[in-house]
Amino acid sequence: MIEAIGLGKIFDAFTAVHNLSLNVGEGELLALLGPNGAGKTTTVRMLGAILKPTTGTARVNGYDVVAEPHKVRHAIGMLTEQPGLYLRMSGLEYLLFYGRLYGMSDAAIKKRGLELFKRFGMIDAAERRLGTYSKGMRQKVGLIRAMLHQPTILLLDEPTSAMDPHSAKLVRDSIMELRDDKRAIILCTHNLAEAEALADRIAIIKQGEIVAEGETAVLKQNLLGHPQLEIRLDRPLNGQITDLNDLIAIEWARGDTIRYRAEEPAIANPQLVRYLTGLGLGVITLREVTQSLEEVYLRVVADQTSD
Amino acid sequence: MTTQLLDYPTARLNFRMSLIVARREIRDSFRDWRILVPIILLTVFFPALMNFTARRLVAFVENYGADIIATQLIPFLLLVVGFFPMSFSLIIALETFVGERERKSLEPLLATPLTDLQLYMGKMLAALVPPLFASYLGMAVYMVGLWFSIGWRPTLPLFIQTILLTTVQGVIMVAGAVIVSSQTTSVRAANLLASFIIVPMALLIQGEAAALFWGNHAGLWWLILALIITALVLMRMGIKIFNREELMGNEIDQIRLGWIWRQFWARFSGREENQPYPRPRAWFRQTFAILPQLRLPILAQLIAMLTAVIASVLVANRYPFSPEMQAEITGDNLVENLGYLQLFAGALPTFIFFNNVRVMLLQVLLGVFTFGVIGVFIFMLPWAIVGFAATQFGLAGESASAFLLATIAPHALFELPAILIAAAAALRWHATVISPPPNRTLSEGFIWAAADYFRLFVGVVLPLLLVAAFVESYVTPAVMLRVFGG
Numbered sequence: 001m002i003e004a005i006g007l008g009k010i011f012d013a014f015t016a017v018h019n020l021s022l023n024v025g026e027g028e029l030l031a032l033l034g035p036n037g038a039g040k041t042t043t044v045r046m047l048g049a050i051l052k053p054t055t056g057t058a059r060v061n062g063y064d065v066v067a068e069p070h071k072v073r074h075a076i077g078m079l080t081e082q083p084g085l086y087l088r089m090s091g092l093e094y095l096l097f098y099g100r101l102y103g104m105s106d107a108a109i110k111k112r113g114l115e116l117f118k119r120f121g122m123i124d125a126a127e128r129r130l131g132t133y134s135k136g137m138r139q140k141v142g143l144i145r146a147m148l149h150q151p152t153i154l155l156l157d158e159p160t161s162a163m164d165p166h167s168a169k170l171v172r173d174s175i176m177e178l179r180d181d182k183r184a185i186i187l188c189t190h191n192l193a194e195a196e197a198l199a200d201r202i203a204i205i206k207q208g209e210i211v212a213e214g215e216t217a218v219l220k221q222n223l224l225g226h227p228q229l230e231i232r233l234d235r236p237l238n239g240q241i242t243d244l245n246d247l248i249a250i251e252w253a254r255g256d257t258i259r260y261r262a263e264e265p266a267i268a269n270p271q272l273v274r275y276l277t278g279l280g281l282g283v284i285t286l287r288e289v290t291q292s293l294e295e296v297y298l299r300v301v302a303d304q305t306s307d
Numbered sequence: 308m309t310t311q312l313l314d315y316p317t318a319r320l321n322f323r324m325s326l327i328v329a330r331r332e333i334r335d336s337f338r339d340w341r342i343l344v345p346i347i348l349l350t351v352f353f354p355a356l357m358n359f360t361a362r363r364l365v366a367f368v369e370n371y372g373a374d375i376i377a378t379q380l381i382p383f384l385l386l387v388v389g390f391f392p393m394s395f396s397l398i399i400a401l402e403t404f405v406g407e408r409e410r411k412s413l414e415p416l417l418a419t420p421l422t423d424l425q426l427y428m429g430k431m432l433a434a435l436v437p438p439l440f441a442s443y444l445g446m447a448v449y450m451v452g453l454w455f456s457i458g459w460r461p462t463l464p465l466f467i468q469t470i471l472l473t474t475v476q477g478v479i480m481v482a483g484a485v486i487v488s489s490q491t492t493s494v495r496a497a498n499l500l501a502s503f504i505i506v507p508m509a510l511l512i513q514g515e516a517a518a519l520f521w522g523n524h525a526g527l528w529w530l531i532l533a534l535i536i537t538a539l540v541l542m543r544m545g546i547k548i549f550n551r552e553e554l555m556g557n558e559i560d561q562i563r564l565g566w567i568w569r570q571f572w573a574r575f576s577g578r579e580e581n582q583p584y585p586r587p588r589a590w591f592r593q594t595f596a597i598l599p600q601l602r603l604p605i606l607a608q609l610i611a612m613l614t615a616v617i618a619s620v621l622v623a624n625r626y627p628f629s630p631e632m633q634a635e636i637t638g639d640n641l642v643e644n645l646g647y648l649q650l651f652a653g654a655l656p657t658f659i660f661f662n663n664v665r666v667m668l669l670q671v672l673l674g675v676f677t678f679g680v681i682g683v684f685i686f687m688l689p690w691a692i693v694g695f696a697a698t699q700f701g702l703a704g705e706s707a708s709a710f711l712l713a714t715i716a717p718h719a720l721f722e723l724p725a726i727l728i729a730a731a732a733a734l735r736w737h738a739t740v741i742s743p744p745p746n747r748t749l750s751e752g753f754i755w756a757a758a759d760y761f762r763l764f765v766g767v768v769l770p771l772l773l774v775a776a777f778v779e780s781y782v783t784p785a786v787m788l789r790v791f792g793g
Contacts, residue, residue: 050417050551074420084412086331088338100327101419145415 001026001153001184002047006056009042009208016042018208019056029175029185031199033192033297039208040188041081044155047186048078061152074102077151079159081188083142087131091117091141094130095148102149109148116144120170136163143171147178154178157188172198196293204300212300216293223296226261228289231272233257234282247272259289321425328421328429333437336399346441349392354445357384358452365457381453382465383519388449389473390512392441396477397501400434400484404554405497417551427485427549431542434481442473468527472515475534480504482541489549490749548749567754574758594766597732597759604731604738608686612727615687619694623702633703655780663772667726671733671760679737686730713790718779725771732760 002024009017017039024030032040045051047058049069058065061075086094092113099109117126120140125133130141139162146154159175160168175198179185189195195202196216203213212219226249233256237244244250248260248268262268265288273283336342361381368380407413416426446469453459461469483504484497491497511534518526572578577585577593585593627633634640666685674682693715701707736756744752 045414045555048418050414050555052552070420070422073418076418078415078418080411080414080418082411082414084407084410084415086335086412088335089331097327097331098415098419101324101421103420142415 001028002030002058002060002186004043004047004056004058007043007046007053007058008055009039009046009051010054016208017046017053020205020208020210021056022203022210022213024184024186026184027179027182028200029179029187029198031195031202032186032188032205033190033195033202034205035301038205040205041157042208043205044078044157044186044188047072048076048155049073074149075151076153076155077146077149079142079146079154079156081157083138083145085130085133085138085141088129090129091122091126091133094141095145098145099148104149112148112150113144116147119174120144120167136167139163140167140171143174147174152183154183154185155188156185158190159187160189160191160194168194192293192297202293202296204297206301212296216296219296220291220293223299224291226263227265228259228261228291229265229269229286230257230259230289231276231286232284233276234284237281244272244275247275256284321422321428324421324425325428325432328416328426329432329436332399332403332430332433336433336437342395342399342437346392346395346437349395350441350445351448353391354388354449355452357388358449358456360384361449361453361459362456379520379522381459382461382469383516385446385449385461385469386472386512386515386519389442389446389469390476392445393438393473393477393480395441396434396438397480397484397504399438400430400481401488401497401501402494403430403434403485404488405491405494406488408492408554409494413554417555423550424546427546430485431481431545434485435477439474439477442477443470446470446473464524468524468531471531472527472534475531475538476508476511478538479534479541480508482538482545486541486545486548489545489554553749567750570751570754571758574755575762577762591766594762597763598728598767600759601728601731601735604734605727607734608683608727608730611683611687612690615690616694619691620698623695623698627702628699633699636700637703637705656776659779660772660776663722663726663776664769667729667733667764667768670730671736674733674737679734682730682733682737686726689726709790713787714783717783717786718775721771721775721778725768725775728763729760729768732756732763736760 002022004020004022007017007020008015020039020043022030032043034040042051046053046065047060049060049065049072052066060072063071063075065072086097089097092110095113096106096109099113100106104112114123114126117123120143122137122140125137130138133141139159143156143159146156154175156175160171163171172194175185175187179198179200187195187198199216201213201215202219203210205211212223214222228251229248236255237253237258244258244260248262251259251261253259269286273286276283361384364380404413407416421429450459450461484501487500487504488497491500515527515530518524518530577590584590628636670682670685673685674680693711697707697710700710736753736759739749739752739756744755
């Protein structure tokens with residue numbers, strides 16, 4: 001549904017995006033991560049047919065972003081970084097304005113608009129002026145605007161920023177529903193936990209280029225190495241720790257706790273437990289240490305910086 | 308529920324979509340008391356005040372038997388009453404894009420299926436309709452008041468002229484402000500640049516006042532025509548440079564002299580990135596390759612040239628020289644006058660060369676600020692002079708064709724291509740703001756066209772002018788003497 005090949009954008013002398021290729025299929029959510037100024041927004045603007053690519057091509061819902069920009073824009077729903085509302089309008093008036101631009105009838109706009117207002121817990125505010133809305137409510141109106149015409153593709157830039165935890169969960173649930181409803185979604189976010197929870201695939205973009213891309217688990221495996229494990233014993237190991245190096249790769253050991261990596265935990269762990277109990281040590285816990293997406297992200301960004 | 312993909316773009320849909328945009332903006336404007344209150348004041352209170360002023364002035368000047376002043380003053384005040392509410396269009400229009408950009412509401416709008424033209428027209432209508440409506444209303448209040456109080460009514464031509472002037476002034480201000488608004492990144496910057504609109508408009512009002520006080524109503528029709536052309540040029544420019552790329556691409560209002568120079572030099576020198584400078588032969592080859600791109604501006608300049616010649620011939624026939632003057636340019640007098648040329652021949656090449664260079668630089672410089680209009684006029688001027696002189700020569704009994712062949716043709720062989728190429732390249736450069744080249748930003752297109760101009764100027768025009776100067780100094784006078792005797 002979204003296909004970009006060798007996409008590039010140069011503003012005068014500044015290269016914002018360089019040779020970027022990505023693919024997002026039906027019912028798939030790709031999270032675009034990257035530091036500020038990495039080129040995420042420019043990429044989304046090119047895919048949304050707001051900016052013309054300097055190089056490369058992109059097709060969205062089968063339409064070329066340069067040759068058929070209005071068809072592309074009709075097919076997508078875009079939530080911009082700032083919701084950018086008209087504060088003198090009421091929520092419903094605002095949706096009526098945008099719905100008409102997508103060729104919707106007033107009755108259809110009202111029905112769908114109120115349905116979405118209700119879903120996001122704002123039905124009482126539908127007739128109120130947008131200027132009276134809180135920051136989080138404004139963000140939700142931006143999202144409602146993007147979802148109003150039931151687009152097949154959604155480009156969402158920081159959809160839960162400025163929202164309280166409850167509202168953010170409502171929005172995340174809605175995004176999940178949209179994905180399950182076979183929409184293709186690109187999500188730009190700095191919230192790595194959100195990206196990990198929602199995305200099928202992650203793409204990390206830095207200085208206009210995708211520097212890492214893939215499923216979260218695969219990225220973790222590739223970038224952080226083998227699973228990290230932690231074993232806690234009933235007493236400190238003291239001088240016997242060097243004897244374990246033949247079995248596992250120790251990361252660190254403090255008192256009664258050891259952290260290590262194992263290429264094949266299914267083989268290494270039973271051997272380790274047997275060895276330790278043979279020494280008369282009791283194993284209290286053995287667990288896999290969760291490796292967060294944040295670590296992957298920081299690793300990638302730091303690696304690129306040091307390059 | 309799905310939405311139906313709209314057919315794009317049809318004229319009907321363009322209008323419908325523009326109306327949706329305009330309606331929202333107008334409603335928004337009328338919800339802002341800072342816009343609404345002054346418009347009401349200028350629509351009702353100000354015309355009533357002008358009405359009072361007009362009556363008092365009429366009564367005052369009538370005491371001194373200066374009725375004529377009153378007759379001219381009332382229409383002028385009508386124009387002022389119409390202009391004041393119209394000036395609000397400038398504020399609304401300046402706010403349209405850059406204000407939305409500052410409030411971050413522009414990007415969601417640009418993400419909709421609206422085409423650039425629909426958005427542009429919508430914004431134009433939104434900025435134009437409320438102040439225009441207020442202007443008409445204010446003028447109606449003023450006129451109805453005068454009709455009831457002193458029985459004054461405008462003549463039909465004056466009424467049409469006032470309505471047209473008010474409307475066209477509004478269109479010009481809005482079109483200009485939309486251009487400014489779409490090219491700046493803050494309301495502050497847009498307001499600063501608005502002086503480029505306000506100052507010419509103030510001068511225009513003074514010109515209209517002068518025309519009204521002199522009772523030069525025919526002059527007002529010409530003024531209206533010129534304003535309509537200006538409005539069309541500005542609208543065309545707005546439509547061309549108003550695009551998503553320009554609106555979203557300019558992030559900062561900053562003159563990047565380094566970048567401008569690098570772009571210019573790269574284009575001028577023909578040096579590609581990370582490549583050595585081209586050899587002189589390759590540079591000249593590249594320079595000559597620009598010439599085919601000048602087909603359209605050359606055609607436009609040739610039409611201008613032809614127009615100048617035809618007009619000058621008509622003028623010369625209408626205003627022939629007196630018999631005394633004709634005697635000066637015929638027979639022995641002509642031979643005698645030609646003889647003086649020999650005295651100056653030695654100093655002439657430098658003078659002719661630098662004079663031509665100076666005129667061409669003036670042409671290009673003035674053209675930058677007038678979308679090329681003054682540049683075209685300067686190009687037309689020598690042809691008008693030649694046409695006029697040749698016709699007068701013919702009318703005096705000499706051969707006009709002999710005059711042209713002897714006095715113009717030798718050096719024109721080199722000078723004509725030079726000034727035609729320079730004028731065409733200048734026109735192409737100046738017209739980039741009205742019609743920017745595709746796939747390039749406005750600034751890139753402008754700098755590249757400027758570099759092309761100077762490249763042709765250095766590589767083609769200057770050598771031709773140099774040769775022409777020598778021919779005009781040494782060859783042309785000799786040919787003239789040979790043809791006309793002496």
